[in-house]
Amino acid sequence: MGDAPTNFESQTRLLGGTEQNWCKAVAGGTGITALALQISKEPNVPQFKKALQKLQNDHPTLNSMLHKNPSTCSTSFIINPPIPHIRLNIINQLKTSELLKTLTSRSFNASLSPLHVILEHEMNINEWSDVASRSSCMGGLHLWFANLYTLPDQKWVLVLRLHAGICDRTTAVSLLKELKEAMGEGGTGGYKEKRNVGIEELVPVGKTKKTLWAHGKDMVAYSVNSLTLTNLKFKDVKSPRRSEVVRLKMNTQETDLLLAGCKIRGIKLCGALIAATLLATHSSKRRPGNYHRKKYGVVFLNDCRPYLQPSLSAHEFGFYHSAISTSQEVKGEETLWDLATKIYMTFENSKNNNKHFSDMADLNFLMSKAIENPSLTPSSSLRTSLVSAFEDPIIECSSDIERDLGLDDYIGCASAHGIGPSIGLFDTVRDGQLDCACVYPAPLHSREQMQELLAKMKVILLESLKMEGKA
Incomplete structure (x- = not known):
């Protein structure tokens, strides 16, 4: 070798x-x-x-x-x-x-x-x-x-x-x-891994501190709240599942406008993508002119490496992400940008309150129990939220190395047909163009259903960008 x-x-x-x-x-x-x-x-x-x-x-x-x-x-x-x-x-x-x-x-x-x-x-x-x-x-x-x-x-x-x-x-x-x-x-690289420990060993002292009462209260809140969440319509809850992917793409001009809109409002791309997902899902559940509030589960995944003690570089391999679980009410009359700002600020406030560390054990426990007891989730679907997204997109530009290798295209994502969301967003901005791989469990959801949802999401995003240009 x-x-x-x-x-x-x-x-x-x-x-x-x-x-x-x-x-x-x-x-x-x-x-x-x-x-x-x-x-x-x-x-x-x-x-x-x-x-x-x-x-x-x-x-x-x-x-x-x-x-x-x-x-x-x-x-x-x-x-x-x-x-x-x-x-x-x-x-x-x-x-x-x-x-x-x-x-x-x-x-x-x-x-x-x-x-x-x-x-x-x-x-x-x-x-x-x-x-x-x-x-x-x-x-x-x-x-x-x-x-x-x-x-x-x-x-x-x-x-x-x-x-x-x-x-x-x-x-x-x-x-x-x-x-x-x-x-x-x-090419030499020169990256040498220095550590091989679980994330729990590197969490700063005091960041996970929570009283027994607080643990119990939060566990009950997460459990009860999950019963009120609305899900994307399930197509087949009985057949064996597999993960499938649909891709949401935008050209350079559209991507520039989308990123600029996020920057103006002090939010990140994940807020806009999640807002579009929620609005597209909500529009499929209501009749025109009939606004009715529904609550959706949203999970944010953030890289904890910079916040660990000691901090880790991006080249320390392992699993060092944490989840922040939130719920968002949608009526359907909200603008994309208002909803995106609300969604992102909910996440930002949770992160500022160290929820990515303090709730780590609670969410791990609930996830474990759901895996062991699928009946605790709607239709035993193992869906814990409507959508999950990463705090930051991947930003990449083509290099001479890629051209020398003849690299035409690539996709990176992870399966989600066990426990997880109905839609997992893996967003990349490559050479200034958005390429978002959206992973979903099939046949719990169908490819046709997800393609229709992505088409609605893109329309919502593009319409919001047009309004942005007129403002």
């Missing part, structure tokens, strides 16, 4: 509370992270392999295995096992064509690009669906995989698939950045 792997002493550490929860979630289908890259230049396979090995050498987290001790029922990371596992699995053109033929034969899949189809396929490959039995037989489960699919017309799709326990969104972005640098001519 190129250069010999760097040898480190193997270590074992127990998972933190958040990591434990992600193991439960991933086993059920939520948190399988996939990065899919379409390349139009024949890849240098030895260079690919060498780049993957470098990532593993620089990040012991990537050279970890998940192990469950059957006698103690404790789950651990085995860090730096004696034999590094990552390998590049190459799927030839014949097998790729057969796979695409099978996948595109499904309803509403025929119009999707090969990149899109392969991404969805990978998001639904669950190596971790039965951790307990498999890890006891194998000694541990690998936590990431690399597959290279060969397409016709001199195109290839490289997919990295990772377990959420070692890969939050920031990790995924840094991983892609380091991979491109390592594959570039003379």
Whole structure:
């Protein structure tokens, strides 16, 4: 595989509370992270392999295995096992064509690009669906995989698939950045992981402080509030689920206006995207002229690395995001910008009150109980909110390295067909254009339903931008 792997002493550490929860979630289908890259230049396979090995050498987290001790029922990371596992699995053109033929034969899949189809396929490959039995037989489960699919017309799709326990969104972005640098001519990267601990161990002293009464009060509030939330209409609550993706795109001019509108109001892009999602959902539930308030669940995910003690860089791999769960009332007569400002300020106030730390244990507990008891959620759907979004978008510009590699397009997101929202927003501004991957559980929701919802969202956004231009 190129250069010999760097040898480190193997270590074992127990998972933190958040990591434990992600193991439960991933086993059920939520948190399988996939990065899919379409390349139009024949890849240098030895260079690919060498780049993957470098990532593993620089990040012991990537050279970890998940192990469950059957006698103690404790789950651990085995860090730096004696034999590094990552390998590049190459799927030839014949097998790729057969796979695409099978996948595109499904309803509403025929119009999707090969990149899109392969991404969805990978998001639904669950190596971790039965951790307990498999890890006891194998000694541990690998936590990431690399597959290279060969397409016709001199195109290839490289997919990295990772377990959420070692890969939050920031990790995924840094991983892609380091991979491109390592594959570039003379690219050295030079990122060395310094820590491998759960987020709970790095929360600043006092930030999680909460009395027993406060814990109980908040738990009851979250539970009772969830019963009042409105959901997107469920299409099929009984069939086995998988994650699917629809993409919301805007051109450079539209994206500039949208970002400018957010900046003027002192809010972030997530506020506008969530507002559009809520208004589009609400419009499908009411008759024209009939305004009736409904409450929707909204979950914000924010990267806690800058707020930890000590703070972590974006190149410390692992899961260091936290969730802030909120609810928003919508009547339907609100403007996009008024609702967006209200939504974002609710999140900002919660964050200023350290809810991303103080509610961490409570939300982990409730998430765990919902996984164990799906009947606690509407129609046993495991939907905990209408929509989830990240505090900050990914901002990227094409580089010489990408052009040298022939990188045409890529999508990064994570599965959500276990516990989670009806819509997970993964927003990227690439070369000044918005490209938002929207993940949803199918057939709980249908592709046709989600495409219609995204069309409404885009109309709402564009109409608001037109009004902005007239103001």
